Each structure stands twice: as C-alpha cells, then as structure tokens.
Amino acid sequence: MSTAAKTTWQNEISQKGEFVRSDAGWRNWIKKDGSTPFQPEAGRYHLYVSYACPWANRCLAMRSLKGLEDVIGVSVVHPTMQRTRPDLDEHVGWAFAKPKDPPFTSAWGVGSFECDAALVPDDVNGAKFIRDLYEKAKDSVGKYSVPVLWDKKLNTICSNESSEIIRMFNSEFNDVAKHPQLDLYPEALSKQIDEVNEWTYPSINNGVYRCGFAKSQEAHEKASYELFEALDRVESILSKQRYLTGPRFTEADLRLFMTLVRFDEVYVVHFKCNQKRIADLPNTHGYVKEICQMPAIQKVINMDHIKVHYYSSHQSINPYALVPVGPGVVKELLTPHDRHRFPKE
Ligand SMILES: N[C@@H](CCC(=O)N[C@@H](CS)C(=O)NCC(=O)O)C(=O)O
Known part of the structure; x- marks a missing residue:
C-alpha cells in the first residue's frame, strides 16, 4: 500500500494558499428507470455520516424528510478525527467509536436538539475507519x-457526493419512501434552485471552509469578503420572501441551512468568519430558526457533534483542541420566529 500523503482538507491548498476542495470521486446514480446498475431497492444502500459534516448532514436530513429511515441504514462516526494507520502513514480521518470509548454525550454542555444522535458502528462492513470503506x-x-x-x-461505494445523493433520495426512492409526495427539487423550480446553489455553494457552504482553511492572508480575506457579501444577499432575499426561491422550501434552502446552523456556534470563531453573526441578520436568523424547528430536520442536527468535531479535529488551526464555551445557540434557535409573515406553499 502506498505511503504517499493522502488527500485531506490539510493539503487541498493552491499555490496562493487558497483552500480548493477536490471533487468527489464516486459519482454513480441510482435510477428507478433501470438505466444504471444502481436500482433504488429498500435495504440495499447504507449511508455513512458524521453529524458534524454539513454535506453528510444534508443527506441525513433528506433521508429523514422523505421518510427513508427504514429503507436506507446509517452508521455514524465519532466527531473527532483520528490517525487511521499510525504504523503506516500520517493520515488523520473519520473513525468509528471503539468499544472502550466513553459514550459520547453532551459532556461539553453545548446542548442539543432532540436529535437521533448516537455513535453507530458499522455493522455492514465492520469498518473501523471511513478509510477502510474506500x-x-x-x-x-x-x-x-x-x-x-x-x-x-x-459491495462498493455508490456515491460520495452529497449534492447528488440528496437528489437521488428526493426522487428515486418514492416507491419505498414514507413521504413520496415531498419534492424538494420540483421541475418548475429546478432552474431557480440550480441558480441559487451556484452562488451559495462557493461563497457560503464552501466559503466558510475557504475562510478557515486558507493558508494565506490574501486567500482568507478574499473568501471572507465573498462570504459576507453572499450572506447579505441571502438576508436581502429573505427580507422579501419565505425561502430562497419563493414561498416553497426547497433543496436550495436545505443546503444553505446546514451551513447557517453551524455558523454562530462554530464558524465565527473556528473559521474566523467574524464580520457578522447570523444573529445580526434578522431575516436569515428567523429562517434558520424556522428550518431548525422542522421536526424531520431537528432530529438530525447534533450541535455537540458539530462543535466537538471542528474544534477537536483541525490540529493545525486549534492545536490544543480547546472547545469554546459560548455562545450556545441551541436554545435560542428553538424560540419563536416571525417567518409566518410571508406566505408558504
Ligand atoms: N463533495 C463532498 C465533500 C465531502 C467532504 O469534503 N467531507 C468532509 C467532511 S465535512 C470530509 O469527509 N473530509 C475528510 C478529510 O478532509 O479528510 C460532498 O459534498 O459530499
């Protein structure tokens, strides 16, 4: 086996010190029309996630919204990344909890929602690390x-690209989903959703990582200005309508939400995204509350995993893995919001 450096967030860096996320390598499509080898059968697919990761979290949320819990199994890694092959190379990555690990509870006191949270070992492949699957x-x-x-x-990876996994969960499993009628990517809005994703992904979803993982001042500032300009754009849109594309909650909202819900608790400090907080943007803040309070979404948000992961896994950014005490946004996110002032479809 090669001992060459593995691709991780630590080395996805351009010459200018910019964080450049590499493209996902596994891009098969599950299709119910039989046009690919991947059919949408109940019990055939298993989803490996971290509650901390916004990309994995959007897949968990879509699974929950569509009512696919009995159809697609899940395993959940420990929030803290670990050495995967200490005898072989330096790689640090996602690990499943070991039997002797203490149970992961709200020991950090940041609180959580009524989340399904647990560390779920891999009973499909018996993997100890996500690396084992690859x-x-x-x-x-x-x-x-x-x-x-x-x-x-x-017996292989179908996909490791969240934007495509959520599309498959949304449309291809309707014969076995509890909520087949729910469509977060409706035909009539697909162009608008794509257009929103086109700027929210680089500037916000990936933008926070571009701020936090940058290795030069120039790259950090560029990402930060772009991020806050995009957040102002979000605030302006949400001051006129309920959701990003109008009165209907769509995939574009789900994707953006996963970054916004992490923002004040983690990104402001850990990724230095501190020009503003979400709490300073009243419409965006109300929007995050509303989405957080959707039962199918709330049960897949675990702020303990989120907070502990970021602060304990990025050694070069936070070498002593200190987890800041504040601000503790969970309680606040469950308080009333005023989004009802806009119509909803
Ligand atoms: N394109 C992927 C990105 C997934 C991704 O980068 N996940 C991060 C966690 S937030 C990861 O697992 N990184 C592992 C590493 O950097 O070693 C998707 O959206 O599914």
Whole structure:
C-alpha cells in the first residue's frame, strides 16, 4: 500500500494558499428507470455520516424528510478525527467509536436538539475507519470523506457526493419512501434552485471552509469578503420572501441551512468568519430558526457533534483542541420566529 500523503482538507491548498476542495470521486446514480446498475431497492444502500459534516448532514436530513429511515441504514462516526494507520502513514480521518470509548454525550454542555444522535458502528462492513470503506472499494482518489453511500449488493461505494445523493433520495426512492409526495427539487423550480446553489455553494457552504482553511492572508480575506457579501444577499432575499426561491422550501434552502446552523456556534470563531453573526441578520436568523424547528430536520442536527468535531479535529488551526464555551445557540434557535409573515406553499 502506498505511503504517499493522502488527500485531506490539510493539503487541498493552491499555490496562493487558497483552500480548493477536490471533487468527489464516486459519482454513480441510482435510477428507478433501470438505466444504471444502481436500482433504488429498500435495504440495499447504507449511508455513512458524521453529524458534524454539513454535506453528510444534508443527506441525513433528506433521508429523514422523505421518510427513508427504514429503507436506507446509517452508521455514524465519532466527531473527532483520528490517525487511521499510525504504523503506516500520517493520515488523520473519520473513525468509528471503539468499544472502550466513553459514550459520547453532551459532556461539553453545548446542548442539543432532540436529535437521533448516537455513535453507530458499522455493522455492514465492520469498518473501523471511513478509510477502510474506500480501501475495500479499491478507491484510487483517496480523499476519505463522508458522506459515503454504500451499495450492499455490488459491495462498493455508490456515491460520495452529497449534492447528488440528496437528489437521488428526493426522487428515486418514492416507491419505498414514507413521504413520496415531498419534492424538494420540483421541475418548475429546478432552474431557480440550480441558480441559487451556484452562488451559495462557493461563497457560503464552501466559503466558510475557504475562510478557515486558507493558508494565506490574501486567500482568507478574499473568501471572507465573498462570504459576507453572499450572506447579505441571502438576508436581502429573505427580507422579501419565505425561502430562497419563493414561498416553497426547497433543496436550495436545505443546503444553505446546514451551513447557517453551524455558523454562530462554530464558524465565527473556528473559521474566523467574524464580520457578522447570523444573529445580526434578522431575516436569515428567523429562517434558520424556522428550518431548525422542522421536526424531520431537528432530529438530525447534533450541535455537540458539530462543535466537538471542528474544534477537536483541525490540529493545525486549534492545536490544543480547546472547545469554546459560548455562545450556545441551541436554545435560542428553538424560540419563536416571525417567518409566518410571508406566505408558504
Ligand atoms: N463533495 C463532498 C465533500 C465531502 C467532504 O469534503 N467531507 C468532509 C467532511 S465535512 C470530509 O469527509 N473530509 C475528510 C478529510 O478532509 O479528510 C460532498 O459534498 O459530499
């Protein structure tokens, strides 16, 4: 096995010190029309996630919204990344809890929602690390990222690209979903949703990482200005309508929400995104509260995992893994909001 440096967030850096996220390597499509080898069968796929990761979290949320819990199994890693092959190389990545690990509770006191939270070991492949899955699938790209959607029938990775996994969950499993009528990517809005995603992804979803993982002042500032300009744009849109594309909650909102809900608790400090807080943007703040209070979403948000992951896994940014005490946004996010002032479809 090669001992060459593996791709991780630490080395996805351009010459100018910018964080450049590499493309996901596994991009198969599950299709109910039979046009691919991946059929949407109940019990065939298993989703590997971290509650902390916004990309994995959007998949968990879509699974929950569509009522696919009995159809697609889930395993949950420990929030703190660990050395995966201490005898072989320096790689640090996602690990499953070991039997002797203390139970992961709200020991950090940041509180959580009524979340399904747990550390769920891998009873499908018996993996100890997410890396094990990629090696089993003979991956040659080597960024051992979550989410991973595993196909138990073909015994390999189906997809590790969250934006595509949520599309598949939204439309391809309707024969076995509890909520087949729910459509977060309706045909009539698809162009608008794509247009929103086109700027929210680079400037906000990935923008916070571009701020936090930058290795030059110039790269950090560029990302930070772009991020806050985009957040002002969000605030302006949400001052006129309920959701990003109008009166209907869509995929574009789900994707943006996953970054916004982490923002004040983590990104402001850890990723130095401190020009404003979400709490300073009244419409955006109300919007985050509203989405947080949707039961199917609330149960997949675990602020303990979120907070502990970021502060304990990025050694070069926070070498002593100190977890700041404040601000503790969970209680606040469950207080009333005023989004009812805009119509909802
Ligand atoms: N394009 C992927 C990105 C996933 C991704 O980068 N996940 C991060 C966690 S937030 C990861 O697993 N990183 C592992 C590493 O950097 O080693 C998606 O959206 O699914």
